[in-house]
Amino acid sequence: xxxxxxxxxxxxxxxxxxxxxxxxxETAPAIELNPNSWEAHGLxxxxxxxxxxxxxxxxEAKRGSELDSVSEPWMLGSSLYAxxxxxxxxxxxx
Numbered sequence: 001x002x003x004x005x006x007x008x009x010x011x012x013x014x015x016x017x018x019x020x021x022x023x024x025x026e027t028a029p030a031i032e033l034n035p036n037s038w039e040a041h042g043l044x045x046x047x048x049x050x051x052x053x054x055x056x057x058x059x060e061a062k063r064g065s066e067l068d069s070v071s072e073p074w075m076l077g078s079s080l081y082a083x084x085x086x087x088x089x090x091x092x093x094x
Contacts, residue, residue: 007033008040015043037054038068 011026027044034040043062048057 008037008043011040011043011047015050018050022049022085023047024051036067038064040064041067 007026007030010024011030014020014023014026024044024047025049027040030040031044033038041060045057045060045064048054048060
């Protein structure tokens with residue numbers, strides 16, 4: 001569990017620094033070490049949204065919500081909103 005926590009903490013820190021690719025690289029081993037962590041799946045969903053891997057992000061959000069039914073509306077709703085908002089902002093930049 002300690003190794004999982006280290007990867008998860010690093011991913012949170014990197015996400016906060018907007019280094020989403022590196023954050024994703026930390027969430028992958030966190031999930032491998034603790035595949036039942038809804039938090040890690042949720043964070044990975046946001047990482048994947050940020051690096052424009054929307055389909056993968058929705059799969060991660062779905063997996064996280066399966067692991068914790070209380071987080072389900074928040075996880076899926078937040079992921080869908082983030083995908084929509086990212087696409088809107090990208091369209092405005094072009």
